[in-house]
Amino acid sequence: MxxxxxxxxxxxxxxxxxxxxxxxxxxxxxxxxxxxxxxxxxxxxxxxxxxxxxxxxxxxxxxxxxxxxxxxxxxxxxxxxxxxxxxxxxxxxxxxxxxxxxxxxxxxxxxxxxxxxxxxxxxxxxxxxxxxxxxxxxxxxxxxxAHALAAQEGERQRIARELHDEIGQSLTVVLLGLKRVVDRAPEELREELHGVQETVRASLDEVRQVARRLRPGVLEDLGLHSALSALSSDFSQMSGIPVTKSVQPDLPALGADVELVLYRIVQESLTNIARHARATRVEVSLATEDGRLTLRITDNGRGGAVQDGAGIRGMRERALLIGARLTIDSPPGDGTRVRLVIPDRSATS
Known part of the structure; x- marks a missing residue:
């Protein structure tokens, strides 16, 4: 009893x-x-x-x-x-x-x-x-x-700072040293040294790209619109898949947590498209529909995503943090449509 x-x-x-x-x-x-x-x-x-x-x-x-x-x-x-x-x-x-x-x-x-x-x-x-x-x-x-994702974001920022401040600076020093060596090297060695110089420069660019993916500084400095533009541009450059981006110009004021969730969900969606979709076209839109902020990521790939992997489950967890609802429609052979709907109380700061 x-x-x-x-x-x-x-x-x-x-x-x-x-x-x-x-x-x-x-x-x-x-x-x-x-x-x-x-x-x-x-x-x-x-x-x-x-x-x-x-x-x-x-x-x-x-x-x-x-x-x-x-x-x-x-x-x-x-x-x-x-x-x-x-x-x-x-x-x-x-x-x-x-x-x-x-x-x-x-x-x-x-x-x-x-x-x-x-x-x-x-x-x-x-x-x-x-x-x-x-x-x-x-x-x-x-x-x-929320605690786990906050710790994850903190760790990402720490690693990004170390990549940028330590490894990035070390590679920059190596590049400067190579430049001085190339200037004093015999003619028969310069071509080989130029190859080493380009390899180091490519490694430096990769380190900077990894740091940007880990810590979207453009999101903090220039806002969500510019961050999504940079993300789409980097994705198209790396994958060769064109991205059509449409962001409503008069969006309501968004909190920092909402902007970060939107950015991470677009980032994870584009990563999944590059890895699995075999798509030739991607569309990203962010607009207000029926009084609610709605994010859509659509591709024309093979679809057929039946089970949620770690990436999709991470997207669902992020959506829950701001009270949003995430739906994923992926019929076989007809692409994948990711839709995130944020209620008014979560969209406003």
Whole structure:
């Protein structure tokens, strides 16, 4: 009984409506096991009582011993009682099937999937408790994801600074040293030294590109529009896939967390396209639709993304941080469409 009362208090704390209903009833809800037991007993009792009443009022009689002609009457009565019992029990226990199906498909990265109570009063407490558990797990998952992603961003910035300030500067010093060596080197060695010089210069460019991908300084300095333009330009240069970018000029003011989520989702989407899509065209759009900020990334690749990989799950986690909804449509042979919808309260700073 104590466990049932504790669970009831947890569910009531998460559901104000349930708390008010419990206060009106003036009693704590029954534990689910006891309520289910009582429901089965009541249903069976009603069926047997109804069967007894029908036999008592009907003209049918049963001899002792039972005559062969009376066997069909008994079998029909038994069949009717069993059928009525099965029908009533099936209707009464239907919420358990729905609850089992929800348990099998629930995903904390796809929020809002809940079981609604359809008037089965004995199972209301079980349904409310399960829904409250999902609310708690989603809140805890969102909080832990926020901490993890914040730590990840901090680590990215640290690595980007080290790449830029230490490795980048060291390679720059090497380039300057090579230039002095080339100027004093014999003619027969200059061509070879020029090759080494170009290799170091290419390595320096790669280090700078990695640092930009890790820490989008242009996002902090010039804003989201310029950051998306630079990201699209770098992607087209590296992959050879043209990107058509469309950003609404009069976007609402965005918070730094929203801008970073938008940037990272576009970045991850373009990375997935370059690795897996085999696309020849990409479209990126950011605009307000029906009062909500909507980001779309569309390609004409092979599609067919069935399972979420680490990259897509990371995109879903980022979307949850700002209360946005991420949907990915990837029919085989018809490209992939990524859509992020940000509600008004999350889009504004």
């Amino acid at each position: 104590n466990n049932g009362q504790t669970g009831a208090e947890g569910a009531d704390a998460g559901e104000p409506g349930a708390r008010r209903d419990g206060a009106r009833r003036g009693a704590a809800p029954r534990p689910p096991a006891r309520a289910l037991f009582q429901r089965v007993v009541v249903i069976n009792g009603l069926v047997f009582a109804l069967g007894t009443l029908v036999l008592a009022l009907s003209p049918a009689t049963v001899s002792s011993p039972v005559l062969l002609a009376e066997v069909p009457v008994l079998l029909v009565g038994l069949a009717l009682m069993l059928a009525a019992n099965a029908l009533l029990l099936r209707r009464s226990l239907a919420p358990l099937d729905a609850l089992t199906a929800l348990m099998q498909r629930v995903d904390l990265l796809r929020t809002g999937d809940r079981l609604t109570d359809s008037g089965h009063s004995d199972l209301t407490h079980l349904i409310d408790t399960f829904n409250a558990m999902l609310d708690r797990l989603e809140a805890e998952r969102s909080a832990s994801s």
